[in-house]
Amino acid sequence: MAVKKRTKDLTFWQKIYLPEIAKGLALTFKNMVKPKYTIEYPEDKFIPPPSYRGRPVLVMEADGEERCVACGLCARVCPPLAIEVQASETEKEKERYPVKFEINMLRCIFCGFCEEVCPEEAIVMSKDYELAFTSREEAIYGKDKLLTPIDQLNDRIEFLRKYK
């Protein structure tokens, strides 16, 4: 194979290195005085923007009721089969509600499909990214952990209405 000649040889200034070192150091010093991005977690908490997809939660209306009607679409669309919904009848006007709603957080991949498919705007991605468990059972979140008051979720819901 023929030896290829370099298309561009180093110039004289590059060859003596010193100006290049000065350039590099200039960048270093510039960054030293820039504002910091690192957060001292967990003392300081990172608050993500509304576009962030944390763990999915169920919207709880002001009257303490879930919005979910247990239609099962989220369970169907969920790629890793993380969601289990069991519907039942309620005396309330909406007729149907989930007696059981579980998300297995070990299965969830935070894709947001459940939120996208929900016809009732009942499941949304929260800002909660702090998920730690010590057993597999603990990783299965039931309604007690999933139901979240709507005022904590308003910015996500607004975001969805705008961009979904």
Next chain:
Amino acid sequence: MATITIDGKKIEFKSGQTIIQAAKDNGINIPHFCWHPKLSISGNCRVCLVEVAKMPKLVIACATLAADGMVVFTNSEKAVNARNAVMEFILINHPLDCPICDEAGECKLQEYAYDYSVGESRFKEEKQHKEKRVPLGPNVMFDGERCISCSRCIRFCDEIVKEPQLTFVQRGDRVTIVTYPGKELDNDYSLNVTDICPVGALTNRDFRFKSRVWEMSTTKSVCTGCSRGCNSDIWVRNNLILRITPRENEKVNSYWMCDHGRLNTFKNINQLETRINGAFIKEGLSHVPTEWESAYRKAANELKKYAKDEIAFIGSPFATNEDNYLLAKIAKNFGVSNLDFMRHENPAFGDDILKRNDITPNSFGAELAGIRPGKNGFALSEIIQKINDGKIKVVYLLEDDIAESNPEAAEAFAKLKLLIVHSVNFNKTTDLAHIIFGAAAYAEKNGTMINFEGRVQRIRPAVALATPDKSLDGQKLSRQDKFGTEYDSWAQKNIKDALPSWTILMNVAKELDFRLKYNIAEDIFLEMSKNIDALNGLNYNILGELGVPVKDSINQPLAKAL
């Protein structure tokens, strides 16, 4: 033969057929709500509008007779526009509460809205509000807003059950369905209206909100509620049977099933508290769970202690042909000639639609499989007599709660020295038993049954057992089974440790030094088809989904229009 052309396809029709019928017979589906092949023509939904060449206006395919040389367009611009307009009209007052509605996923309106409608409504006004959640009868719930007034339910009661119970009241967009004053929708076939209702206006109260339709697996089976043997689909989720629906078979049940068959033939299979998990041996007054192997051994050893004429084998009209055949075969080999089964007749059950007085699914088959007294053997009534006389001391009984249905037998069974029972649930008979084997229910195994007309039909495993059927070859029965792990709360539950009766029999026979080698139920059926003339040449493949009639003595399919 006369022909018409539908969308460029030339098809033949019988004279007197309508366009929609001719199309259906040739596999062309013209959309329709109110038309049903078994009901009179109503022509009210207008979705089947088609264009016919040389006719000035569109016609409805359900009520227009096909004529020789007719040229029909179902997808011309005029027809498509008309269909879209009709869909938009029907959807004007439809609540669109699919997320709540049980019909979602198997709803004709939903389907057509995707396939044929424009996807938008110009109706901005308030929709009509009607009564929701009205119980029309013990089994059926009505939602007035979802009803599209197709009148199928009304015509079903009038024409098929011949008990008019439903009617329209009001007019225009206020029209709704009610029961006649002082009446309820309580006929024996009422749940069929939930199948034929094209929308979710009529729902099954027993199944309501239990599951979405796409979450269940379906398995083709046969109802065991009576000797009609209606073809059915078994719907299963998380290994529990949630509903049973009819499967079309013109030779048996057409499109229908009775409410008894739908509601009362599966709950005992789900019932964990009363299901027999594994094998049990009586010790003192209670039944103690035992390893299968030691129960087989114990059964065989105990049987060997008695003289052959002290033993009676009792088959069952609830068990499959395979189970009964094997029992008869073992009885013969073991030298037991006291062999019979109990018939269950309920003169109050039958009618002239589907229900039969013989409330067992397989008495025809039990007889054909050879469950009858051998030489010098006794029939059931004599067996009971002999037990009372102390002459018969041992009974081996297959899947039948005889003690419940025959008090005399219950008294006699209490006197037995040894009662071995195969049973699905604990019941009065198992209370008396010394050895109990947990038998797989009809929805958990392969096999065949023969209905009262002599039609051999298949049952298939719809529910998973702890020991999977070998014929499944490791195939899982549902999505949950397939992907679930032991850590998922939704999978791998409700699994019972029961075995098909033929497997249990084979294992007991082995301990009796009678070696049998069957891997799957069909092995037994193939042997039967060799030894029993009426089944000659049959196999599971030939039986297919709709079954075939048994043959008569000269090897012709059993008479009649079977």
